[in-house]
Amino acid sequence: MTEKKIIGVVGTGTMGTGIAQIAAMNGHKVFLFDVNENALEKSKESLSKIFKRLVEKKKITQNDAVNFINRIQFVVSFEELSECKFIIEAVVEDIKVKKGIFRELEKITSEETILATNTSSLSIAAISSACENNERVLGVHFFNPAPLLPLVEIIPGLATSDIVVNSARGLLESWNKEIVIAKDTPGFIVNRVARSFYGEALRIYEEGIADVPTIDNAMKEIGGFKMGPFELMDLIGNDVNYKVTETVFEQFFFDPRFKPSITQKRLVEAGYLGRKSGRGFYDYSQEFVVTEPNTDTKLEQEIFNRILVMLINEAADAVFMNIATKDDVDKAMTKGVNYPKGLLKWTDELGVENVVNIIQSLYDYYNEDRYRVNPLLKKMAKESRKFF
Ligand SMILES: NC(=O)c1ccc[n+]([C@@H]2O[C@H](COP(=O)([O-])OP(=O)(O)OC[C@H]3O[C@@H](n4cnc5c(N)ncnc54)[C@H](O)[C@@H]3O)[C@@H](O)[C@H]2O)c1
Structure with missing residues (x-):
């Protein structure tokens, strides 16, 4: 069996935390990064609580809960994301902040790493313009609460390669997500x-x-x-x-x-x-x-x-x-x-x-x-x- 991709999540707010939960529950090692250490701490507490509740509801075993939480690493240094093969950015909805993150991600990751944004309203074209190779940048738009709502809109940018789109689709489908492909236009579909x-x-x-x-x-x-x-x-x-x-x-x-x-x-x-x-x-x-x-x-x-x-x-x-x-x-x-x-x-x-x-x-x-x-x-x- 091939090893599952290491997933990176940037921004540990509502969406980042939810996405990390999904990835860990689907067998991936996850690196979770936030500039704000309090936010990281909050995310850690919230994930522990969620897994505890799932055990109480008998949706998962205690053993599962331990495995899931152990798969998630809360990192305080951006460089630690360099090993990740699929990175989802879920920070504040601010074009300058997002472009800065993509610029840095391009520098620290290998060329085949897919860089995705969970933006709701910014254009993928604008975000991906921060990267020199923007073929590997795309939008993957989850819905809140991400672990419960099955939909993910995949939004290829102008330069995104088909290989990257297909690879993202394959990964998200393996997480039991329902995928739709949307053009990079305001509000996407939903x-x-x-x-x-x-x-x-x-x-x-x-x-x-x-x-x-x-x-x-x-x-x-x-x-x-x-x-x-x-x-x-x-x-x-x-x-x-x-x-x-x-x-x-x-x-x-x-x-x-x-x-x-x-x-x-x-x-x-x-x-x-x-x-x-x-x-x-x-x-x-x-x-x-x-x-x-x-x-x-x-x-x-x-x-x-x-x-x-x-x-x-x-x-x-x-x-x-x-x-x-x-x-x-x-x-x-x-x-x-x-x-x-x-x-x-x-x-x-x-x-x-x-x-x-x-x-x-x-x-x-x-x-x-x-x-x-x-x-x-x-x-x-x-x-x-x-x-x-
Ligand atoms: N909340 C929703 O319903 C929803 C649904 C779909 C998509 N989105 C999109 O997802 C993204 C995140 O939304 P959210 O609701 O989770 O936001 P949030 O405010 O809960 O979390 C944002 C996190 O980003 C962190 N952050 C800010 N600047 C950063 C930086 N430079 N590097 C690393 N981390 C940084 C903040 O500390 C915070 O923890 C946004 O783009 C939003 O549009 C939100």
Whole structure:
């Protein structure tokens, strides 16, 4: 049996720690590095706790737990990463910091070492420009919590070689990850398509069509989503969620489809960040009672239809613009953010003509570019008519 690759992880925050856990549980020796020794210490404690909990839940044996933790080395010197054959960077989302790391990684590693970034919103082209040989640089975008969510988006940069992409895919598949390949474009697949889940919910709320609990309830009850958009924004953190929307909006040269919401901006400014600050769209103090949702079926159906068709429009655009295949777009949304169904599969079930009609009626009503029907959906609707 060939020896498993030594994995390096740079940055031991939420994501780095999760990725190290996966690699160790899959038999790899892992080197975990952070500039901040407290962060390293915290990561060590958190991994010990996680393995302990897995033993308590009888998911792993005590012996496994010892083996896993022994495979992880917490290193304080960057040079110790030189032995690694696959390095995943998961430091702060800052282009200067990331480029600095890739520049240094190139110097200390052998040429065949693959250098990957877990960035959510920066371009792989920009990060990999720090390396002289950028054929071995690519994006591998995990979802939080990395050990639980199966999806990884692989994002080749302009120069990434096919060998590197295939090797990364092989490794991540051996960790039981579900892989999709995405073009190096803002938000890749998930963070691009999912913008409508939040954006359209916020728009419905801002127009006063329904309140927060009603919109959340509609998406859960009618749509089968595990969480409503406002619950999810509060969980992710309004600061983080707002920032992603703002970045995607800017990177798409201010396309109105991705316009951020003033309501959410105000929440961030007020420090209403969500669960982590005790207040967001909801109040998490114990005495607070959530307003009952309006369960009028017609209203709920209207809310659900509107958010769903906007999601579908975005999913279709990702296919239309060759960001990913139809299957990969559906896989990304079900495996990365737990959507109950793939959006293109949902389109087939609803009938593409119905979907197009709803989006078109929004466009007719608002006359805003935000509601323009994607050409791929129009084409699909035209083709579906041929069969009747
Ligand atoms: N949190 C998420 O939901 C999520 C999901 C997918 C991708 N990401 C991406 O993953 C990356 C990490 O996110 P996170 O949430 O784990 O961040 P985090 O803030 O929890 O951790 C970042 C870590 O990077 C360390 N760091 C900073 N500068 C460093 C340097 N020069 N060298 C080594 N370590 C350094 C910090 O000390 C910190 O421990 C970001 O690029 C983020 O966009 C985050």
